[in-house]
Amino acid sequence: MKEAEERDAELEKIETALLLEGIYQRYGYDFRDYSSSSVGRRIRHRMRLEGLDDISSLLRNVLHDSDAFRRLLGDLIIPVTELFRDPEMFLAFRRNVAPELRKLPFVRIWHAGCSTGEEVYSLVVLLHEEGLLDKSRIYATDISEEALQRARDGILPIDRMQQYTRNYQAAGGTGEFSSYYASERGIVMLKPFLRERIVFARHNLATDSSFNEFHVVFCRNVMIYFNSELSNRVHGLFYDSLAAGGFLVLGGRESLAFTPIEDRYETWNDTHRIYRKIL
Template sequence: MRGFTGYLQNSSQLIQQASAKKLEDIEIDLLCEGIFRHYGFDFRQYARASLARRIQSFMELENINSISDVQNKILHSQQVMERFLLNLSVNVTSMFRDVGMYLAFRKKIVPVLHTYPSIRIWHAGCSTGEEVYSLAILLQEEQLADKATIYATDINEVAIKKAKEGIFPLQVMQTYTTNYLKAGGKKEFSRYYTAKYDHAILAPELRNKIVFAKHNLVTDSSFNEFTVIFCRNVMIYFNETLRSRVHHLLYNSLCRFGTLILGHQETINLTPTRLQYKTLDEQYSIFQKRA
C-alpha cells in the first residue's frame, strides 16, 4: 500500500512539474511577444533554455516573483527594459581575453590587411567594449590604425554608452596587461591608458578610431561592406533558424575575401553559408569568404 501511495505522489509531482513547465513556456512566449511588439527587440527565437536562465537571473536581481510580472514591469518602464537587455546580453569579457585568437589574427590576417587601401571592421555584439579596444591597440601596433575604422555595435544602449567612455576599473588592468603580453603586445600596456583614482581611462587615440552604434542582429539589416567581421559568442543564445538568418547577414556584409571571426566554440559547420568560406584557423574559428 505504501508503494502504491508513493507511486501516486511521484506521479502527482511529475504532473505538477510538467504543468509548471508548460505555464513557464507560455509566460516566456508572451514576454517575448510583448517586447517585440512594444520595443522591436525579437527574442522569440532565442535558445529557450538559455533565455529561461537569463530571465530567472533577472527576476532574482530585480526581486520579481513571476515572468508575468517581468512582462508588466518591462512594458511599462523603459528603464526596466534597459536593465533586462543588459542582463540578457552581458558576457564574460576582458581585454585580450582570448590570447590565441589575437596571435592568430596578427599572424594570418594582419599581412592581408596591409594589402588593402582602407579597412572597415565590424565588431558585432561589442558589449562594454573591452575586446573592441583590444583590437584598436593591435591595429595601432601593426601600423594599420590610420587606414582602419572599427564599427562596434550592440543591442544594448547601456553597454554601448559604457563602451564609448572607455573607462575600466584600475584593479583589472594587471590582468589585462598579462593578457596583452601573451597576445603579442609590443609596447608597455600602460601607455594606452591613464590612471585616475581607481579607474583607467583609455587613450583618446584608441576611442577616435571606433564608431559605436546600436544594432540588432536579429531584426536589422547590413549597413556597410566590411573587410573583417567579429561576431564572437553572440549566436550561442540563438536557435538554428535565427543563427541561419544572422549568418546570411554576416556573409552579405563581408567584402570579397573578407574575414569572419566567430567565438572559440563556434563554427560555420551546418550553417547555410558554410561552403562559401575557406577555413583559415579552425581552432580559433577564423574563416575567409571565398567570393
C-alpha cells in the same frame, strides 16, 4: 507527477513567449529567437531577485514599469567581455590575418555585439602595432545603448589591469601596455587616439540589415545566445556584408559547422574560429 511537471513546463513556455512578445511590442527589443535555455535562466534569475513567483508577474511589471524592463534587459543582453579576451586568438589574428590586411589599400572592420568596447579597443591596439590603424575604419555596434556609451567613454576597471596586461602580452603585444592608457585618481582611461578610427553605433542583429562592405567581421560570444534560426539569419547577414576574401571571426564556442553557408568559407584558423569568405 510527470503530468504536473509537463503542464508546468508547457505553461512556462507559453508565459516566456508572452513575455518576449510583450517586450518586443512595448520596447522594440526582439529576444524571441534567442536560445530558450539561456533566456529561461535569465528570466528565472530576475524573478528570484525581484521575489516573483511566476513569469506573468514579471510580464506585468515589465510592461508597466520601464525600470523593471531595464533591469531584465541587463540580464538578457549579457555584456560580459574583457580586453584581449582569448589572447591566443588575437595572436593568431596578428600572425595569420594582419599580413593579408596589409595587402589592401584600406580596411573596414565590423565588431558586431561589441559590448562595452574591450574587444574593439584590443583590435585597435593590434592594428596600431601592425601599422594598419591609419588605413582602417572600425564600426563597433551593439543592441545596448548603455554598453555603447561605456565603450565610447573608454574607461577601464582598475582592478582588472594586471590581468589585461597579461592578456596583452599573451596576445603578442609588441610595446608597453601602459602606454595605451592614463590613470588618474583611480580611474584608468584609454588614450583618445585609440578611439579616432572607431564609429560606435546601435545595431540590432535580430532586426537590422547590413550597412557597409567589410574586410573583417568580428562577432564573438553573441550568437551562442541565439537559436539556430536567428544564428543562420545573422550568418547570412555577415556573408552578404563581407567583401570577397573577407574574414569572419567567431567566439571560441561558436562555429560555422552545420550552418547553411559553411561551404562558402574556408577555415583560416580552426582553433580560433577564423574563417575566410571564398572568392
